[in-house]
Amino acid sequence: MVTLAEVARHAGVSASTVSYVLSGKRPISAATRLQVEQSIRELGYHPNAGARALASSRSNIIALMVPLRTDMYVPVMMEIAIAVATTARAHGYDVLLLTGEEGPEAVRRVIGSGLADAMILMDVELDDERLPLLRGADQPSVLIGLPADTSGLTCVDLDFRATGALCVEHLAMLGHRDIAVIGEAPAVYERHTGFAERTVDGLRSRARELGVGVLHRPCGGGYDAIAATLTRILDERPGTSGLVVQNEQAVEPLLALLRRQGRAVPEDVSVVAICPEQVAVQASVPLTSVSIPAQEMGRQAVEHLVAKIDGRGTDEVSLIAPELTVRASSGAAP
Amino acid sequence: MVTLAEVARHAGVSASTVSYVLSGKRPISAATRLQVEQSIRELGYHPNAGARALASSRSNIIALMVPLRTDMYVPVMMEIAIAVATTARAHGYDVLLLTGEEGPEAVRRVIGSGLADAMILMDVELDDERLPLLRGADQPSVLIGLPADTSGLTCVDLDFRATGALCVEHLAMLGHRDIAVIGEAPAVYERHTGFAERTVDGLRSRARELGVGVLHRPCGGGYDAIAATLTRILDERPGTSGLVVQNEQAVEPLLALLRRQGRAVPEDVSVVAICPEQVAVQASVPLTSVSIPAQEMGRQAVEHLVAKIDGRGTDEVSLIAPELTVRASSGAAP
DNA sequence: CATCCTTGTTGAAGCGCTTCAATGCCCTCC
DNA sequence: GGAGGGCATTGAAGCGCTTCAACAAGGATG
Secondary structure, eight states, rough: OOOHHHHHHHHOOOHHHHHHHHHOOSSOOOOHHHHHHHHHHHHOOOOHHHHHHHHOOOOOOOEEOOOOOOOOOOOHHHHHHHHHHHHHHHOEEEEEEGGGGGHHHHHHHHHHHHSSSEEESSSSSSTTTHHHHHHSSSSSSEESSOOOOOOTEEEEEEEEHHHHHHHHHHHHHHHOOOEEEEEEEEEHHHTTOOOHHHHHHHHHHHHHHHOOEEEOOOOOHHHHHHHHHHHHHHHHHHTTTTTEEOOOGGHHHHHHHHTTTHHHOOTTTTEEEEEEEHHHHHHHOOOEEEEHHHHHHHHHHHHHHHHHHOOOOOOOEEEOOOEEEOOOOOOOOO | OHHHHHHHHHTTOOOOOOOHHOOOOOOHHHHHHHHHHHHHHHHHHOOOOHHHHHHHHHEEEEEEOOSSSOOOOHHHHHHHHHHHHHHHHHHEEEEEEGGGGGGGGHHHHHHTTTSSEEEESOOOOOTTTHHHHHHHSOOOEEEEEOOOOOOOOOEEEHHHHHHHHHHHHHHHHHTTTTEEEEEOOOHHHHTTTTTHHHHHHHHHHHHHHHTTTEEEEOOOHHHHHHHHHHHHHHHOOOOEEEEEOOGGGGHHHHHHHHHHHTTTEEEEEEEEEEEEEHHHHHSOOOOEEEEOHHHHHHHHHHHHHHHHHHOOOOOOOEEEEOOEEEEETTOOOO
């Protein structure tokens, strides 16, 4: 294994010079730098991560805590994770993957051991037990998602309240007076993950302003559950002509069920989805949707984090504005 | 920040004693151990990862390289990644998330810097350019997936050849004489990821033995693509009564299309899927399927890797035997 | 011409841990 | 009663890097 000392000897300079060439923290003459770089290449030198971390007390690693459960929004999570990894690399950081399994203990371990310089938490609950640790730590962190109390925290999320509002507005503009929301599984609401409630909140309050009626029904992932939900909705409010779906898994079954019942989309029923773009585009009827900007969320989280590590950056909540794309699934009310 | 030396002072022992209590590499009297453990707790000590890595030249980190593209099998990837993280933690390792983006360079970087003790590679191509590096490295590695030449490598994968065979057998036993395979997107075959080809191979050769006709069609993810594929299949071979689907995204649209055409599943057409269990269970018709054992693959990969790190373990290919679960989508040929 | 910067380079002191060789101690055994 | 052996503990030497203070060698300045 090649060490910095060997590179120094090979280049005929001192170890510190090599170090400064690598870090750029001191001016080095062009000649020396080129010589050192050449030696590095010739010897195939890679700085030792452990030694570097020890000496500089910076690991150049960002920890990413993903939820353990894989019952929901998996592709979104994955896309965020990949965006985080990619953006982090662009800033010279690697990403350590932590699962929610260990819970707060993982936060303590990572902060205590200096394994990572900072952390990103996904799938934060409204009253997450990891939050006090983060507030107390002098290690920067960013949440993807919004807890109840964001004081002293940096958060990135899609503005779900605005998303809900946007969906109603679109449907209202098309003349729909009664709409229904097919939501996430009941467990998601019970868990108080926040985003689901916020969507409905935004939707309801805008609907009230616009004089639109709203029926909200959580809904599990299975085909039968979706069928039952849809039946109930149409029984209770036969006049429902607009559907907002916030449940990836329900999208395709829902369209199949409507087709089966002889309800045409969008002639009889308009459907607006809140889901990853790919799902909306590839659905059997291309869906008018607000897409979940997974990449953007991952990227922003890292940018904020890096800013905080570098001493720039402040505690703030960054809500990403939703964008509604009109596709084939929404039209004028019958 | 609490250091080992402070713990030692607090406990009234030497630094090495504390170290040995932590690592268990030397016998320590019960009294001393308890005293040290108490001090550790009282002071809230966490060993510094960098220092530990430097001194022991072991980082206790496993690198996991996931594919950058998110066009396929994302939930499976995620499940594997989580299984890897969970299993790794159980062995005292953390997981570093690398994207395929950097390609071979990432392998070089991680191996060279001692950032990780070992690596797991997902989504290996038949002739992957990272393989020579792995063969040459003295760092252990495990592949999830099977390249063309497995010499000197350790691999874990579902036995896709057997999977293909199993699907035909099931359909043949039910009396189907003409079956069609709806495969992954054409790009997957062009990329030579291996598993898709192997499935078809196994399927074809068993079909030949059983005197069953096979038509294989790659198929993109969109609804239209699936509709086109299905139409073509039924035009070319109207007698087709069994379908094997190896394409998560095609499952639900396919069922919807069959329904629309008035073909009942399983009375008119039997469908066997190769997909994650959740997809099979939650489909509009619960699907007879061979499930992709994502968790098991992740777990086994880590177990192999840990064995190799500890000097046990050998280079070998572990193929996981497929299991076919009969659900509602397959029945006797018409 | 002496003084003070500036620029480029270096030596040496750690960073916090692991681990080897060495030490002391008590117990057993002849 | 002394030699030998096992057990528990320790001191000290690094692991490979960063970084601080110090120092040469010019160049500009008064």
